[in-house]
Each structure stands twice: as structure tokens, then as C-alpha cells.
Amino acid sequence: MLCDKYKKALIESVARNAAPPNALREHIEVCAQCRAAFASEQALCATINSHLRDCANAEPSPSFLPRLRVGIAEERTPAPRWSPMWAAVAASAILSVTTLLAWKPWHTATARRTAPAILASNILPTSPEKQSRSESLTSSTASVTGRSHKTRIFQRDIRDDELGLLVPTSQRAIVDQLIGHIQRGEIDGKVLVPSSRADLQISTIEIPPITTPTSLEATSESSTNSEILGGKTAGH
Amino acid sequence: MQELVLIQPIRAAEEEWTREAAHAAKRRDFEERLAECGPLAYRVARGVLRNDADAEDVAQEALLRAYRRFDGLRDAQRFRGWLVRIVFRLALDRARSAKRRELRETEWAQPARRPAPPTAEEFAASSEFQAHFDEALDALPEKLRLVLLLSAMEGYTLDKVAAMVGLPVGTVKSRLFVARKKLAEKLQCYVTSTRKR
Numbered sequence: 353m354l355c356d357k358y359k360k361a362l363i364e365s366v367a368r369n370a371a372p373p374n375a376l377r378e379h380i381e382v383c384a385q386c387r388a389a390f391a392s393e394q395a396l397c398a399t400i401n402s403h404l405r406d407c408a409n410a411e412p413s414p415s416f417l418p419r420l421r422v423g424i425a426e427e428r429t430p431a432p433r434w435s436p437m438w439a440a441v442a443a444s445a446i447l448s449v450t451t452l453l454a455w456k457p458w459h460t461a462t463a464r465r466t467a468p469a470i471l472a473s474n475i476l477p478t479s480p481e482k483q484s485r486s487e488s489l490t491s492s493t494a495s496v497t498g499r500s501h502k503t504r505i506f507q508r509d510i511r512d513d514e515l516g517l518l519v520p521t522s523q524r525a526i527v528d529q530l531i532g533h534i535q536r537g538e539i540d541g542k543v544l545v546p547s548s549r550a551d552l553q554i555s556t557i558e559i560p561p562i563t564t565p566t567s568l569e570a571t572s573e574s575s576t577n578s579e580i581l582g583g584k585t586a587g588h
Numbered sequence: 589m590q591e592l593v594l595i596q597p598i599r600a601a602e603e604e605w606t607r608e609a610a611h612a613a614k615r616r617d618f619e620e621r622l623a624e625c626g627p628l629a630y631r632v633a634r635g636v637l638r639n640d641a642d643a644e645d646v647a648q649e650a651l652l653r654a655y656r657r658f659d660g661l662r663d664a665q666r667f668r669g670w671l672v673r674i675v676f677r678l679a680l681d682r683a684r685s686a687k688r689r690e691l692r693e694t695e696w697a698q699p700a701r702r703p704a705p706p707t708a709e710e711f712a713a714s715s716e717f718q719a720h721f722d723e724a725l726d727a728l729p730e731k732l733r734l735v736l737l738l739s740a741m742e743g744y745t746l747d748k749v750a751a752m753v754g755l756p757v758g759t760v761k762s763r764l765f766v767a768r769k770k771l772a773e774k775l776q777c778y779v780t781s782t783r784k785r
Contacts (some may be wrong), residue, residue: 356638361773363769363773363776364765364769366772367765367768367772369768391648396624396772396775397768397772399717399775400721400771400775403721404736404737404740405742407635407636407725407740408737408738408740408741408743409631409632409740410631410634410643411627411630412626412630412640412644412647413640414643416626416630416647416648417622420621420626420648420651421619423648423651423652424618424619424622424651424655424713425653427656558627574662
């Protein structure tokens with residue numbers, strides 16, 4: 353029990369690297385067990401110190417400093433400075449990217465509005481001949497817009513379930529029937545594809561002059577009046 | 589107005605020149621310190637990593653970082669402490685990532701990493717002690733470990749260490765004491781267990 357009390361002081365004294373206090377020294381002289389423990393602690397601390405010295409005083413390889421100087425010399429090469437010209441270039445790049453990002457959704461929305469022009473190419477069955485036909489239509493549409501890649505992206509954007517949005521609700525049943533006929537092969541789908549631009553143009557319609565209800569009433573009124581008058585005269 | 593227009597570019601050029609001169613003087617100052625601080629950086633890194641190649645890598649990286657930021661250092665007297673802290677941080681990061689990598693690798697290659705049977709008892713005991721010592725050192729808190737390593741370096745008295753770390757000498761002494769005590773306690777267990785064998 354007594355030795356346990358001194359043991360802590362013993363370790364602390366060795367760890368402090370100082371001479372043990374008087375009370376501890378007297379106990380060590382008397383107690384052989386504590387003397388052995390003290391010697392063991394001292395040996396352990398000496399080993400720790402020697403390991404620490406080895407660990408902390410290692411010499412770098414002879415090539416370490418020359419390599420370091422080379423590294424520093426490389427660092428010394430002046431970095432490109434932030435000139436006003438570069439600032440202007442960066443600002444314009446940021447502006448163009450922002451404009452592009454803002455313009456893309458708007459363009460997609462515009463393209464969706466022009467969808468009926470190429471609706472037929474989506475409906476047609478995909479036989480090789482029809483495929484080439486639809487491609488020619490796409491390219492002709494693209495040549496009109498002048499942005500072929502944008503048109504292709506637009507075609508991919510439209511989903512099948514979205515096509516219904518392009519047809520007025522009152523005509524959806526008829527269009528569905530028509531598509532059914534085309535898909536079954538009962539009707540040739542080519543009829544939907546214009547062969548030339550002339551097919552897309554609507555010829556002027558001649559509208560005959562409309563007879564207004566007032567003129568009709570006037571004529572009927574005059575006839576009845578004459579009848580009445582005639583009756584009256586006949587009666588007279 | 590005309591005078592102002594003429595004077596301003598000259599002043600700007602003078603300021604630029606003064607700045608460049610101060611910059612160059614600081615660079616020269618840094619390069620002069622390399623001979624002393626290079627090995628110091630290496631030793632700190634080596635103390636944490638205990639691997640020559642890794643220690644050189646980390647020391648070089650730390651010195652290059654210090655070189656890049658040298659202009660921002662207000663008090664050149666504190667350069668050593670500043671550098672030591674950079675190296676110590678980088679070395680700790682490297683040691684942590686190495687430990688993680690080692691853990692990952694041991695999960696996949698468990699049988700290959702079994703230690704070879706000792707050929708000589710003495711050698712085995714020594715290498716085993718070294719392994720335990722490294723383990724105990726790594727387990728020490730960072731602030732204790734740095735003080736312990738610096739004070740073990742030749743030519744660094746407690747006063748110098750205290751100045752380098754930016755702490756009072758009393759604090760350095762107490763940290764050193766706690767660090768040694770912890771190391772001794774951990775390694776004592778190992779010594780007693782080997783004696784029992």
C-alpha cells in the first residue's frame with residue numbers, strides 16, 4: 353500500500369527528469385521493490401528519450417535542399433497578372449454564358465409553339481422510305497429556322513403524351529381515329545406530308561355576298577302589303 | 589490639372605518599384621533561412637510520419653507554401669514557429685490519410701500483412717518496442733506531441749521551443765511532463781507484459 357503511494361511520485365519524478373524528492377529518495381533506499389521500479393522507470397525513460405532523439409534529429413537526404421531551391425525557383429516565375437484586359441475578357445465570357453442559359457429555355461418554348469409543322473413526321477409509321485421523307489421534312493424545317501441542331505433537340509424534347517396538346521379538344525377523337533387508320537396501314541400516311549411548299553399554301557376562298565335578314569324581311573313585308581292592299585281593293 | 593496628369597504615372601511607377609524591391613528583399617530573406625529551416629521542417633515532418641520520403645515531401649510542400657505566403661508574414665521573427673505549425677499540420681494530414689489507406693488495404697489483404705516471425709529475439713524485441721513507441725507517440729494529443737518533438741531536437745532549449753510555439757516556458761514544461769508521463773505509462777504496460785513472457 354505504501355509502495356503504491358510512492359509509485360505515482362516515482363513515475364512523475366522520472367518523467368520530470370528531475371531528482372526525486374527527499375521522502376521518495378528515503379523510501380527508495382529502504383524498499384528494494386521500489387528501487388527496482390525506479391531503476392526500471394529510468395531505463396524506460398532513457399529508451400524513450402533516445403527514440404525521441406533519433407526520431408527528431410534525422411537528417412534529410414543531401415538532395416533535399418537542392419530540390420527545394422529548384423522548387424522555389426519554379427515558384428518565382430511570375431504568375432499572369434490580373435490585367436483590365438483579362439477582366440474584360442472574363443466579364444464578356446460570363447455575360448455570354450448567362451445570355452445563352454437565359455435564351456435556351458425561351459427558344460425551347462418557341463420551338464414547342466411551332467410543333468404542328470412537324471407533327472406529321474412523328475405520327476408516320478417508320479418504314480425506311482417514310483423515314484427518309486420525315487428526315488427531309490425535318491431538314492427543310494431546319495433550313496427555314498437556320499438552326500438544324502436546335503430542331504433535332506426540339507424533336508427529342510417532345511414526348512408522345514404531349515402531342516395531344518397540339519390538337520384542339522373538339523378534334524382529338526377524329527385525329528386519334530386518323531392516326532389509328534394510318535398506323536394500321538388503312539390510310540397512306542403520305543397524305544399528311546406536303547410534297548412541296550405549294551401544298552402548305554391556302555388558296556384564296558371566294559365568299560359570295562351574304563343576303564342579310566333585313567332585305568328578306570323587307571321583300572316579304574312589301575309582298576304582304578300588296579296582298580292586303582289587293583284584298584282591300586278587291587273588297588271595295 | 590496637367591501637372592497632376594504627369595505626376596501620377598511617375599508616382600505609380602515609383603510605388604510599383606518600391607513594392608517590387610520589398611518583395612525581392614523578402615524573397616532573399618526566405619532563401620537565406622532555407623539552410624536552417626529546411627532541416628527543421630524535415631525533422632518535424634519526420635517526427636510525425638517516421639518515413640524519410642514522406643517527410644521530405646511534406647517538408648518541401650510546407651516550405652513552398654511558406655514561400656508563397658511569406659509576404660503576408662508580419663513578424664519575420666515568428667517565421668520558425670509559423671513554419672513548424674504548417675509542417676506539423678501537413679504531416680498530421682498526411683499521417684491520417686496514410687492510416688486510412690492502410691486500413692483500407694488491410695481489409696483486402698489481411699493474410700499478406702501478417703508480421704514475419706522474428707529471426708533474432710533481440711531484433712524482434714527492439715522492432716516491437718519501436719512499433720509500440722510509434723503507436724504511443726501517435727496517440728498523444730497534437731499539442732503535446734509537437735512540444736515533445738521540438739524539445740527532443742538538438743539545439744532547441746525549452747526557451748527556444750516556447751518562443752517557437754508561442755507559449756510561456758512554464759506551459760511548455762508542463763506539456764513536456766504530461767507527454768513523457770503518458771508515453772511512459774503506455775510503454776510501461778508493454779515492458780511489464782514482455783517481462784512476464
